[in-house]
Amino acid sequence: MGSVGEQGKGPLAGVRVLDIATMIAAPLTASIxxxxxxxxxxxxxxxxxxTVRRMGTQRDGVGLYxxxxxxxxxxxxxxxxxxxxxxxxxxxxxxxxxxxENFRPGTLDRYNLSVERLRAVHPRLVVLRMTAFGQTGPxxxxxxxxxxxxxxxxxxxxxxxxxxxxxTDRPALTSFPLADVTAGLAGANGVLAALLHAWRTGVGETIxxxxxxxxxxxxxxxxxxxxxxxxxxxxxxDAAPRGVYHCGDGRWIALSGSTQPVAERIxxxxxxxxLANDPRFQTNTLRVANVDALDDLIDAWCAERSAEAAVAQMxxxxxxxxxxxxxxxxxxxxxxxxxxxIVEVPDEGSxxxxxxxxxxxxEGHARVPPRPAPARVGAHTREVLARDLGLGSAEMDRLExxxxxxxxxxxxxxxxxxx
Numbered sequence: 001m002g003s004v005g006e007q008g009k010g011p012l013a014g015v016r017v018l019d020i021a022t023m024i025a026a027p028l029t030a031s032i033x034x035x036x037x038x039x040x041x042x043x044x045x046x047x048x049x050x051t052v053r054r055m056g057t058q059r060d061g062v063g064l065y066x067x068x069x070x071x072x073x074x075x076x077x078x079x080x081x082x083x084x085x086x087x088x089x090x091x092x093x094x095x096x097x098x099x100x101e102n103f104r105p106g107t108l109d110r111y112n113l114s115v116e117r118l119r120a121v122h123p124r125l126v127v128l129r130m131t132a133f134g135q136t137g138p139x140x141x142x143x144x145x146x147x148x149x150x151x152x153x154x155x156x157x158x159x160x161x162x163x164x165x166x167x168t169d170r171p172a173l174t175s176f177p178l179a180d181v182t183a184g185l186a187g188a189n190g191v192l193a194a195l196l197h198a199w200r201t202g203v204g205e206t207i208x209x210x211x212x213x214x215x216x217x218x219x220x221x222x223x224x225x226x227x228x229x230x231x232x233x234x235x236x237x238d239a240a241p242r243g244v245y246h247c248g249d250g251r252w253i254a255l256s257g258s259t260q261p262v263a264e265r266i267x268x269x270x271x272x273x274x275l276a277n278d279p280r281f282q283t284n285t286l287r288v289a290n291v292d293a294l295d296d297l298i299d300a301w302c303a304e305r306s307a308e309a310a311v312a313q314m315x316x317x318x319x320x321x322x323x324x325x326x327x328x329x330x331x332x333x334x335x336x337x338x339x340x341x342i343v344e345v346p347d348e349g350s351x352x353x354x355x356x357x358x359x360x361x362x363e364g365h366a367r368v369p370p371r372p373a374p375a376r377v378g379a380h381t382r383e384v385l386a387r388d389l390g391l392g393s394a395e396m397d398r399l400e401x402x403x404x405x406x407x408x409x410x411x412x413x414x415x416x417x418x419x
Contacts, residue, residue, distance in 0.1 A: 009366045010037020010358075015195065017098040019043065019073065020080065020089075022050050024177050025146055025211055026102035026130040027069055028184025033098070033191060034072030035358040035370065041096075041384060042073040042373075043080070043089075046406025049377030060350055062375045067347070068355045070373025076385065077378025077406030085404035086112050088389075090121050095388045097198070098126045098191055105131065105140050115206055125204040126194040128187055134210030146179035146211055153179070153215035158222060179215045186214040240287035241266060244324050245298050251307035252324035255298065255314070262320050263287065269317045270301045345369050378406040 015038040019030035027042070027050070034040040044050050053066045078085050090113070093099070099118065101108065108114060115127055129135055132144025133152075150156055155178070156171035187209050194205035216223070221238065239258040246252055257263035263284065268276040275281070275297065280290040287294055302310050307323055314321040325333060331354070336342055341359075344352040355370050374380065385391045385405070399405045 009368065010035070011362050011365055012036040012038040015039070015098065016096045017041070017100065018093070018096040019100045021100050021102040021130065023052060023102070023145065024069060024180035025183040026100050026128065026187060027052070028181060029128060029130070029187030029191060030073065030100050031069055031071055032184060032188040036362075037365065038098075040073045041380075042070055042075050043078045044075055044377050046077040046079050046378060046403070049075075049077075053377070060375065064353070067353055067372040067375075068370070071355065071370040073373060074380035074384055075374045075376070075378055076381045078381075079403055079405070080111050080113065082402060082404045083112070084399055084402045088385075088399065088404060089113065090117070092385075092389055093118060093122045093125065096122075096125070097195065098128065100128045100130070100187070100191075102130045104143070105135050119204060119206075123204055124198050124202055126191055126198055126207070127204070128191055128194075128207045128209065130183060130187055130209045130211065132211045134213065135208045144211070146177050146183065147173060149183070149210075149212035149215055150174065150179040152212045154219050154222065155179075155215060158219075179211050182218070183209060183211040183214040238288070239284060240291045241294050241298055243295065245295075245302040245310075247302045247305055247307040247310050249306040249308075253302065253307050253310050253314075254322050254324050256320045257287075258320075260284065262318070265318050266298070266314070269314060269319065270298055343369050345372060347372055348375050381405055 012033060015033070017030050017033050017038050017040045019027055019040055020043040021027050021030070030040050030042070042050075050066065050070070052069055053063050055063050055065060057064045059067075078089065080086060080089065115129075118127060119125060131140075132146070132149050133139035133142055150173060151171065156173050159172040159174070187207070190207045190209060194207055197203070197205050239256070241255060241257045241263065244252045244254050255266065257266045260283075263281075264276060267278070267281055271278070279286075281287045281294060305313070311321050311323055323329070323333075330336060331342065341357055342354055343357045344354055347353050353372055355372075357369070358367055361367060382391075382393075382396055385396060391399075396405065
């Protein structure tokens with residue numbers, strides 16, 4: 001991979017992002033912008049670094065999820081609680097186009113880094129402020145993570161209802177960071193719109209993104225139902241057939257007949273003319289009303305075939321169908337392999353890492369594999385500050401003594417890096 005500061009060719013080449021956020025959602029926005037070619041500098045607390053470094057599966061003392069969440073970023077160890085670090089950040093800020101933060105409202109003000117003060121030194125700056133509940137309202141000061149946003153959105157209440165044979169009324173949370181990733185994507189969209197506005201007008205923008213509000217987009221259909229108890233999980237109240245079906249070899253397929261022509265093809269394939277003309281299934285409204293009987297018929301058809309055979313027959317008949325992949329089988333899926341949707345990238349002194357590739361693809365720009373996050377906290381502190389601000393060793397030594405910055409020569413950081 002390239003040296004520090006070298007960026008892959010992408011539509012955001014030349015854009016600089018300062019990521020002072022922690023955990024998943026807001027830093028993911030910065031990661032996405034880095035995927036698109038922006039240069040991203042990640043500010044971490046000297047010594048400990050970002051919390052995600054210590055979450056989940058570890059390799060060589062560093063969390064694997066950190067390696068992709070912090071990908072394409074340079075790590076600078078800076079303690080914003082220290083006045084000298086606050087002044088350094090204000091001096092540094094004009095070097096960037098975007099600042100991303102996710103402190104609870106009021107925290108930056110206590111650090112003498114209010115948005116007003118930030119904008120006074122950089123009027124064109126785009127500031128993304130991402131929290132669980134937003135900058136206003138009665139919940140604004142509550143501690144919050146994506147889990148709470150997922151629950152507040154109503155998604156947890158409908159996740160499992162409607163699944164055949166699953167009758168629990170207990171709300172269910174996903175085992176993956178659904179709300180955080182959703183908010184990260186929404187944050188990237190917001191930043192891109194704000195950058196366009198700044199480019200056109202010369203005026204910066206402050207973005208207030210509440211994670212639970214990003215999740216509400218998933219709930220639009222239920223919200224439109226005016227409070228009616230929705231069916232969900234594998235089924236939807238507005239389309240049938242739709243769901244997952246068990247095949248004879250023990251694998252599952254996903255099937256969707258959300259349009260009338262596709263539904264008709266499924267009926268004809270599963271039950272011939274008799275089923276295609278069955279009065280219970282002639283319209284979508286009727287199919288939804290008789291969904292249990294319809295699903296039973298499809299289940300019986302699938303049980304007589306392997307998943308591969310079922311998919312092949314349905315695909316040939318023009319049905320919308322696919323294997324319900326496991327994580328293991330996904331890695332060998334021919335479509336995933338052909339498009340290199342998951343890539344192996346070299347790691348620092350270790351075996352390669354699998355990561356998702358850049359999404360979406362840009363026709364006019366080369367698709368560059370992501371660079372894993374730096375294993376060491378503050379790996380680029382001195383190099384970046386020397387490059388951006390012209391700081392010499394003496395001044396950086398002074399800042400380090402004040403506790404404002406950290407670096408590779410910090411014994412605490414070195415001990416952490418060595419595990």
